[in-house]
Amino acid sequence: MSTDPDVLVSVEGVYKHFPIKQGIVFKKEIARVHAVDGVDLQVRRGETLGIVGESGCGKSTLARCITGLHPVTRGRITYEGRDITKFSARDLKAFRRDVQMIFQDPYGSLNPRRRVGSIIGDPFAVHGIADGADRKKRVQELMELVGLNPEHYNRFPAEFSGGQRQRIGVARALALKPKVIVCDEPVSALDVSIQAQVINLLEDLQDELGLTYVFIAHDLSVVRHVSDRIAVMYLGRTAELAEAETLYGAPRHPYTAALLSAESIPDPDEAERAERIVLIGDVPSPIDPPSGCRFHPRCPKAKEQCVEEEPELIAREGDPADHLTACHFPVEPGESLAREQASIEQVSTEPVLPEVST
Incomplete structure (x- = not known):
């Protein structure tokens, strides 16, 4: 447990598994989806912690565990020193x-059947903070804060654009003056121009209200722009954790290097010179994850040790103390993986579930 007063949220050895059951009358658990499988993170007061990774790596599940929407299978999550x-x-x-x-x-x-005023006002109603004219006044102040017209209080969500709807979601999240906001891919469903507006809004609100963000996204350029530190997740575990500029400048985990090589580069000349790391094979199933390092079936640097031994998330030789990597053979400065292929023989990633008689 962290005793650092700057640590607002601490995630310690958190596991979240979802059971898979078969049967009509007597349902029997035959397997589990390992959505989050032993994650350690700390969120510092006033910072933005970015979380990136492929779809299915456990980012959103971890977010829901942090907010208490999912009970954890094992481990602990502390907020200001209290185990939630x-x-x-x-x-x-x-x-x-x-x-x-x-x-x-x-x-x-x-909810498409409810008016925007009642949607944003729900937190006040649930916590018994304000009602009547006072609630309407507070809701309209929130609408103005996030760039919406307060006169649209009685409109339905269908009367707003996608960017305006997301501003409604931001207003609802701000209603109770929270200290931490978990942003679960808040701009991925929006047009690029609207993404920039929402990102700028979130940054302005952070400066004005002193908010702490956990920011989840697929777009690596967005994460780099908004984050102080970045955690890279792969198949339910943290692969790398570092300051944003350190991670982008010198990634140490082969998976991080592959993700960054796929980032869009605006300059066509620079994009033509860039080397793309193409990973072989598919993401293994979270029902039956690989032994050892979970990235080893696709890793160009994998050796037998990676199959047998799970790497610790620690600072590797030559790295700063806050640059943590879960890799036995991290990427060296100047090393290119673009022409390397996975050295461990590929195996089927499809789990075999036992048959259960009904």
Whole structure:
């Protein structure tokens, strides 16, 4: 457990598994999806921690664990030194005043049958903070804060564009004056021009209100722009964690290097000179993850040690103390992996589930 007063949220050895069951009357658990499988993270007060990785790596599940929407299978998550995994329903309700979430889909996260004023005002109603004219005044102030017209208080979500809907989600998250906001891919469903507007809004709100963000995204350029530190996840585990500029300038995990090589480069001449690392094979199934390092079936630097032994997430030789890498054979400065292929023989990534008689 961290004793650093600057650490607002601490994730310690967190696992989240989803059971797979078969049977009609007597359902029997036959396997588990290892969505999050032993993650350690710390979120410091006032910073933006970016989390990146392929679809299915566990980013959104981890976000829901941090906000208390998913109970953890094992491990602990502490907020200001208190273990939220042991909170009662009453404690959890109070905790959610401090930790809020902005969801990915600005269409699915808003009830189309309710007016915007009631959607943004829900937190006030749930926590019994304001009602009547006072609630309407606070909601309209929030709408103005996020760049919406307060006069549109009685409109339905369908009357707003995608970017405006996401601003409604931001206003709802800000209602209770939280300290931490978990942004689960808040701009991935928006046009590029609208993405920039929402990102700038979030940055302005952070400066004005002193917010702490956990920012999840697929777009590496967006994560680099907004994040102080970045955690790279692969198949439920943290592959690398470092300051944003350090990670982008000198990635140490082969998976991080491959992700960064896929980033779009605006300059066509520079893009033509850049070397793309093409990973072989598919992402293994989270139902039956590989032994040792989970990236070894696709890694161009993998050796037998990677198959047998799980690497620790630690600072490797020559790296700063806050640059952590889970790799036995990290990428060396100047090393190119673009022409390398996976050295471990590929195996099927499809899990074989036992048959259960009904």
